[in-house]
Amino acid sequence: MSSDFRSFKDYRWQDTDLLAYKEDGTHFKGVSRQILFNGSTDLSCQLRYFEVASDGHSTLERHEHTHVVMIIRGAGEVLLGDHVQPVKQFDVVTIESQTWHQFRATGSEPLGFLCLVSSERDRPHRPDQKEREQLLNNLSITDFLRF
């Protein structure tokens, strides 16, 4: 790999594909993905940009691997374990192993964020019926959740 410059314009990066968030499913809404750094021998992590359209949401999930997130566009809310946290530009959220999380663009503009992960990581887990009931029992997050 050689050094690389990717110019930014209108929330797209030069030479960077605009990808689907996930293959398919109805457990997310209006989310796109761009891979800004895809890992190298000595830096085994990926830096992605996700954008959630207004009124959209990412999948409600948890997994073993750590997420580091920085909001760079718009504002919204994130489920972080047992509570909902409002987020705005440049706020940083570190999501620890096995923490339920979900992003929602609750304002009128898209919510865009960087997400840093290890190149080697486990697959996300969505709530099963029992976990869904447990989550819904927490009344402070009930209205926020999208399954």
Place this chain on the structure above:
Amino acid sequence: MSSDFRSFKDYRWQDTDLLAYKEDGTHFKGVSRQILFNGSTDLSCQLRYFEVASDGHSTLERHEHTHVVMIIRGAGEVLLGDHVQPVKQFDVVTIESQTWHQFRATGSEPLGFLCLVSSERDRPHRPDQKEREQLLNNLSITDFLRF
């Protein structure tokens, strides 16, 4: 480590120290550092925010480890091997192993950027006398360099 939210305000992050860029030296000017993520067991990298004051510059250096940089504040220029690249907000620069690089805030406002590196990395190398002469022989970058 538990999940963590760091609110952003005026280019400072909650619960995040404002640090010196390096211990000492005259090979940089007006640079500060904040560590936004300091590595975890399953994500062995650091995410730092560096800010270069107007007319300031980072150290001219190279090293074995890869840098991934995203500008988030202001604009400036970066030496990237054998040329100088103008940079602006949200541009991404991947700096490959052993590539000479230096950031300068050439505008009237600070240049702030995220920098992603592996937690385990080699120390930077500054140009010795012979390398300095080689760099200065490239007339397209001569005026840019600060030693």
